[in-house]
Amino acid sequence: CNVEFYPSFLDSIHFSPVLLSKAVMSSSSSSALEMEIFQYIDDHQSDFIKDLKEWVAVESDSVQPHLRKEVMRMMVLAADRLAALGATVNSVNLGSHQLPDGRVLPLPSVILGELGKDPQNPTVCFYGHVDVQPAKKEDGWNTDPYTLTEIDGNLYGRGATDNKGPVLAWINAVETFRALKLAMPVNFKFVIEGMEEAGSLGLEKLLEEENQSFFSDVDYIVISDNLWLSNKKPALTYGSRGNACFFVEVECGSKDLHSGTFGGIIHEPLLDLIALLDSLVDSTGCIQIPGIYDGVAALTEEERKLYGSIEFDLEEHRNNCGVKKFLYGTKEEILLHLWRYPSLSIHGIEGAFHEPGIKTVIPAKVIGKFSIRQVPHMDLSVVKQQVAEHLEGVFSKRKSPNTLKVSMPLGAKPWLAGVNDLLYKAARRAIKTVFGEDPDFIRDGSTIPVARMFQTITQKSVMMLPIGAADDGEHSQNEKISRYNYIEGTKLFAAFFLEISKLHRNSHETSHTETIN
């Protein structure tokens, strides 16, 4: 990480005389414009919330096959909304996919939208998704997950923050320029998908196919599909961890057995599996797989200091999380272990009895599922090898006659962006304008495959600009976005359009002047 980290970027934003003078000149002339825009957004809060209510009402759960038609319906609503903005909309058919049980389901189209083609303007491509994670009231929701409900300034509903709210906030911001008949400061492109929660099937291929066409004139890519680090302080995200997902399967035979008849005389697969899973991490969180930390980029003193300067309330984070105690006691340690060290989590065991009540069975085949979050510069194929060798070693010591299979069904690399890009400078300024403070520059401990996908394929500058707060509860019961975050997030996007437009034009003027001189 020391290689890709840019500790001097804050200084360059503060002290660059060219950028500073231009920013002062243009910020005074644009403040009246910003006021007009922000007033419009404040005045139209109810309309924006009504739109979100309409979107949340669609159960566009991409995980459960029987709800696929709702995802399709959601894609049509999103395409219509973009068309109403004046965008040209191309809904690209991605065909179908096969489920593990053999059924074939249609894939939702991916929307490619375009609005504006002014050669003076930068072209900003926004990515978002309008599918959601499953949600049922019985899971422990206080309100119906598909009825957006406002309680104490929070808008509760599945997809409110992940990701329908942020997608609509971006659209609202564009709509504001249109409604006020203002010149668009940027050209817009949109990539809206409906399979993000199910692995973005087909998206990578589409991006590759469109790289020389749709993406050829894109200057910047913005994703708003994650959260701030804190409940109140805005953030900009420049990196995320990857993930290596593993299945470890132990099998004794073809049928489950009665534990009264066979218990005590056989090597039980679940006992083998529990021993294997128990060998992975110690009680301090340290991964026990030999060599696993070898690839991790060394931490520099500069970097450690930067972590120290991030505002992060351990108590608030612990409350959001709902646990009694963290593995680490300091802010620095917590952030390091969330962002730039690998972590291993055990997710579940397929084939083990998990219903309420008692069932005195010995399962014949069990599959443990775990994953290891990846950081620079870990190598997925090396990690796969290390995991397999470790598990085979532990298993062989047990002298079990059962069969062991280890596989890595999914491997995603980490993502890291250059925070010196204009994109980050523009967003930082917009945040300062709307929220009155500088953002935290953060990474995300989770995996955002699309960020890396966009960066690798298009080679454009990618930024994650979240508007949701740390306590929004993505994927959880009672997911919400606050009215404040939704509305101020809309203003942030509008202010960002103005800032990126200014910085982009200035940088092009500067390079043009330099060329002439």
Ligand SMILES: NCCCC(=O)N[C@@H](Cc1c[nH]cn1)C(=O)O
């Ligand atoms: N805040 C954005 C979170 C996005 C997310 O939940 N990503 C998944 C993706 C994934 C990783 N491994 C398998 N799927 C995540 O768990 O990080």
Ligand SMILES: [Zn+2]
């Ligand atoms: Zn999301």
Ligand SMILES: [Zn+2]
């Ligand atoms: Zn999600």
